[in-house]
């Protein structure tokens with residue numbers, strides 16, 4: 001069968017591929033299709049055609065796979081949040097493990113590395129401690145709404161249809177954030193609808209209401225509500241804040257971030273405290289962390305503890321070691337390891353994260369952690385301390401090649417590599433494998449119902 005772009009075909013999904021897409025192979029030619037499960041018979045439009053593969057858009061499921069289950073969320077067929085909700089959780093974990101194994105073998109060309117079973121998330125719903133909902137002047141309509149002329153088509157607040165910047169699904173109930181978040185979301189929606197102020201238009205960049213960011217602390221059941229607007233209007237936002245604070249005693253922080261930046265990211269320009277404090281407090285193990293509106297914090301608190309426990313196990317510290325944590329963020333891994341190390345040094349590029357890391361160490365009375373600010377490739381060569389163990393937790397793009405060389409020249413006895421991207425993990429492990437043996441990898445699921453998977457790898461100097 002010779003596939004043509006823009007033509008439609010009936011295909012059978014035979015496997016799941018990288019990126020969580022379904023794979024069909026008509027006459028052996030790979031076609032990748034989003035939101036499909038092995039066993040599905042689907043009607044597909046070819047959207048991209050290359051020499052050795054193609055991409056298709058799912059038009060209709062003709063016969064659903066027996067592997068499919070009913071998604072808990074009413075938007076799960078459309079929303080970008082959790083594309084795998086119709087895949088049973090056990091199977092999600094199996095696919096994730098295979099994704100890690102395949103990446104290590106095919107991209108990293110490393111054979112026979114033991115990849116352990118995925119450490120699951122518990123719970124698998126209501127697990128996210130941070131959600132960001134976008135406001136839109138013209139919400140995206142669900143298929144059943146399209147035909148209904150009584151449906152209001154204007155304002156919506158929710159999550160994006162994947163691959164779009166201007167299509168926002170009006171989410172009434174999000175299953176991956178704690179339940180109270182949905183009540184807050186509903187109250188904010190009602191207030192905005194009645195406010196008489198326009199919602200931000202993602203094309204003209206006009207309008208007032210932009211984002212609602214919610215953060216939750218598992219340890220203290222506290223909430224932060226960050227209302228992001230394009231302009232300043234204290235009177236209106238304060239009234240919304242007053243209503244929310246009056247209704248919910250566990251909203252400990254209400255903020256108004258004001259930004260007219262055109263990007264879809266809710267980065268502050270000006271922050272006004274509307275109610276309570278400018279942060280909430282969360283715990284990892286028995287360490288406390290003050291989290292402000294724009295600080296980075298792992299989004300699945302409980303699974304993060306499992307991840308760090310694995311990092312500590314692999315680091316195998318006795319109290320005598322000097323540890324170096326590369327890409328240290330707000331210092332959560334250094335603190336977690338501090339009690340079993342002589343000294344932990346962290347390097348991180350974002351100024352506010354380094355400030356938070358220092359504050360977090362102070363807050364917990366930890367004196368054996370020191371943080372350096374800057375690009376690792378510039379800071380690392382100047383570091384005079386020789387680490388016994390190096391922890392590496394880079395962003396999705398992985399390590400800079402120069403940093404890999406610098407790390408190899410340190411000759412630390414052990415490396416613990418934490419990764420949120422199996423492809424760059426595999427690429428970096430292959431480079432590190434010239435001097436290190438990769439002993440074991442454990443994937444940890446931080447993001448149920450998505451194809452994302454975190455992994456921890458243990459490397460020992462040869």
Ligand SMILES: C[S@@+](CC[C@H](N)C(=O)[O-])C[C@H]1O[C@@H](n2cnc3c(N)ncnc32)[C@H](O)[C@@H]1O
Pocket residue numbers: 296297298327328329330331332333347348349350353374375376377393394395396
């Ligand atoms: C995946 S996060 C890890 C954060 C932390 N380990 C944690 O668990 O919360 C990666 C961190 O690397 C930082 N980063 C990215 N590029 C960097 C660079 N070139 N030099 C130093 N830090 C960098 C980012 O700002 C971010 O905080």
